[in-house]
Amino acid sequence: MAETNFEPERNGEPGGDRQxxxxxxxxxxxxxxxxxxxxxxxxxxLEQAIELFQEGMRLSQLCGSKLEQVERKIEMLIETEQGLQxxxxxxxx
Amino acid sequence: xxxxRIFSIQEITRYIRMKLESDELxxxxxxxxxxxxxxxxxxxxxxFTLKDEGSRIKCIMFAAHNRKLPxxxxxxxxxxxxxxxxVYERDGNYQFYVTQMQPDGIGSLYxxxxxxxxxxxxxxxxxxxxxxxxxxFPRTIGVVTSPTGAAIRxxxxxxxxRFPQARVTLVPVLVQGQGAAPSIVxxxxxxxxxGEADVLIVGRGGxxxxxxxxxxxxxxxxxxxxxxxPVISAVGHETDFxxxxxxxxxxxxxxxxxxxxxxxxxAELRETLEHLRRRMRGALAAVVESRKTRLAxxxxxxxxxxxxxxxxxxxxxxxxxxxxxxxxxxxRAEQSRQRLLGARARLAAAHPGGxxxxxxxxxxxxxxxxxxxxxxxxKDGAQRLAMSMRQLDALSPLKVMMxxxxxxxxxxxxxxxxxxxxxxxGDMVNVRLADGRLECHIxxxxxxxxxxxxxx
Numbered sequence: 318m319a320e321t322n323f324e325p326e327r328n329g330e331p332g333g334d335r336q337x338x339x340x341x342x343x344x345x346x347x348x349x350x351x352x353x354x355x356x357x358x359x360x361x362x363l364e365q366a367i368e369l370f371q372e373g374m375r376l377s378q379l380c381g382s383k384l385e386q387v388e389r390k391i392e393m394l395i396e397t398e399q400g401l402q403x404x405x406x407x408x409x410x
Numbered sequence: 411x412x413x414x415r416i417f418s419i420q421e422i423t424r425y426i427r428m429k430l431e432s433d434e435l436x437x438x439x440x441x442x443x444x445x446x447x448x449x450x451x452x453x454x455x456x457x458f459t460l461k462d463e464g465s466r467i468k469c470i471m472f473a474a475h476n477r478k479l480p481x482x483x484x485x486x487x488x489x490x491x492x493x494x495x496x497v498y499e500r501d502g503n504y505q506f507y508v509t510q511m512q513p514d515g516i517g518s519l520y521x522x523x524x525x526x527x528x529x530x531x532x533x534x535x536x537x538x539x540x541x542x543x544x545x546x547f548p549r550t551i552g553v554v555t556s557p558t559g560a561a562i563r564x565x566x567x568x569x570x571x572r573f574p575q576a577r578v579t580l581v582p583v584l585v586q587g588q589g590a591a592p593s594i595v596x597x598x599x600x601x602x603x604x605g606e607a608d609v610l611i612v613g614r615g616g617x618x619x620x621x622x623x624x625x626x627x628x629x630x631x632x633x634x635x636x637x638x639x640p641v642i643s644a645v646g647h648e649t650d651f652x653x654x655x656x657x658x659x660x661x662x663x664x665x666x667x668x669x670x671x672x673x674x675x676x677a678e679l680r681e682t683l684e685h686l687r688r689r690m691r692g693a694l695a696a697v698v699e700s701r702k703t704r705l706a707x708x709x710x711x712x713x714x715x716x717x718x719x720x721x722x723x724x725x726x727x728x729x730x731x732x733x734x735x736x737x738x739x740x741x742r743a744e745q746s747r748q749r750l751l752g753a754r755a756r757l758a759a760a761h762p763g764g765x766x767x768x769x770x771x772x773x774x775x776x777x778x779x780x781x782x783x784x785x786x787x788x789k790d791g792a793q794r795l796a797m798s799m800r801q802l803d804a805l806s807p808l809k810v811m812m813x814x815x816x817x818x819x820x821x822x823x824x825x826x827x828x829x830x831x832x833x834x835x836g837d838m839v840n841v842r843l844a845d846g847r848l849e850c851h852i853x854x855x856x857x858x859x860x861x862x863x864x865x866x
Contacts, residue, residue: 342575343547353686356693359700366697373690380683384575384676391566391578393557394600401600406580408563 342383349376420499427497430504436495440521441467441506442514445487456483460491460506469493471508481513488514512619519619523626526653530628535635536656542640544660544672545608547679550577551672552607552639554597557582561615561644561665568669573676579607585614590624595633602638610637611668612654613644625652634658644668811844818842830855 340348352373356366393406417425430436443460450456454473459466469491471479483489493508512520530536551569555561557580569576581597584590594612601607612634614625624630625645634641634657643658644665655661662668713720803809807817818827819840827833835855841848 349686353689356690363701366694370690370694377683377687384679387574389574393580408566
């Protein structure tokens with residue numbers, strides 16, 4: 318079993334560029350929902366509507382790709398004499 | 411003293427009942443005993459006797475109260491029961507009316523549960539205002555439970571099925587027995603310290619009240635309430651409520667339900683995303699469509715469709731204005747002409763030629779009248795002259811003299827001599843006759859009687 322000393326992992330999501338990796342799925346979804354609401358309100362100048370649409374499509378693709386990035390990661394945190402340890406975890410059948 | 415009052419049996423029974431029911435202790439009392447003569451009547455009510463070494467009491471538990479009984483009572487079960495003592499009038503029996511019942515042994519735990527619940531509730535630990543909202547899309551889920559057993563399996567299965575994108579950090583803990591509560595507290599604190607989880611699931615599978623007891627401990631309730639990360643409690647099966655459930659931000663009836671509440675469904679999310687995309691396309695299309703409609707409306711506006719018509723309108727205005735201008739000029743000129751004509755007429759009326767003519771006519775008339783008048787006057791004068799001459803002629807001394815009379819003048823022929831006294835003898839006198847004169851010397855004179863001279 319691979320054992321790793323605990324260090325908060327904050328590297329970006331694979332596949333996304335750095336900026337997009339910093340946007341969480343939740344943030345992206347919220348932005349997307351705000352854009353949709355704004356577009357649906359109708360009182361947006363055409364140019365802005367197109368920009369909003371493009372931004373919304375970008376966000377929806379970002380959300381979609383994040384959704385497809387299934388990388389199941391189940392770890393167990395254990396306090397030992399050596400400190401905190403992380404171990405992959407799989408439940409016994 | 412008067413006669414002793416005699417009561418009916420019903421009256422005394424009713425009196426006893428009233429006495430019992432007004433007693434504070436008997437109104438709400440906990441009893442410990444063993445069940446015997448247990449009957450679960452078809453009406454749903456339970457009839458039994460509670461007994462211990464010293465005595466026994468008849469009991470009834472109505473259907474409304476026993477419906478949620480967490481265990482099946484039977485003869486021999488040791489229980490603690492809560493209720494009130496009253497009298498069943500028909501039989502004249504006092505009975506224990508049971509409202510709550512627990513198997514004994516955990517009875518003390520149950521009481522402790524009630525007391526702790528009241529205490530924490532009074533502190534406001536369960537206040538709905540304290541509840542934190544759960545994240546919609548947690549990235550990491552902290553799970554505090556036993557690494558073995560159904561709970562973690564159910565949780566991981568459900569999370570994997572619904573939202574495999576979420577990471578799971580399990581902190582294994584003891585979920586029952588000595589040390590369970592402190593290990594649960596440590597795990598909650600650890601996950602808060604690390605801070606990577608967006609939501610916590612704290613729980614275990616179902617069990618007896620003793621087995622679940624760690625989740626009724628005060629330190630666990632306080633650790634859950636103190637957690638900065640929202641906590642979903644997942645203890646036992648459906649009906650078991652623990653103190654942890656009350657303290658948690660959300661109570662799930664089972665570990666599986668907790669996992670379902672913790673994450674959205676992956677497929678639903680996809681659908682949501684697709685739905686958002688559709689709405690966005692629709693909204694954009696609507697925005698474009700509304701602009702198109704506006705453009706079309708503007709294009710259809712008469713000014714753009716019939717520009718000539720609008721020019722014509724202006725031309726017409728111009729024409730009308732020019733026409734009015736001409737009309738005004740014409741009228742003005744006409745007015746001036748009329749004034750001129752009037753002035754001329756007045757001038758003509760005042761022309762001196764006419765007056766001159768009139769004056770000439772008057773003059774001619776005057777002349778005519780003058781001439782006529784003069785002629786008349788001459789004629790009249792001539793007539794008057796002729797008449798006067800005739801009269802004069804008739805009166806002429808010559809005629810008289812022709813008849814023989816003569817006139818005597820002085821020498822110079824100037825003075826007519828009418829009396830002898832006008833002359834003296836010797837004077838020369840002129841005697842005038844009808845056909846001449848005589849120069850004569852007066853010789854003598856004689857006066858006539860009466861008159862004077864008689865000579866001549």
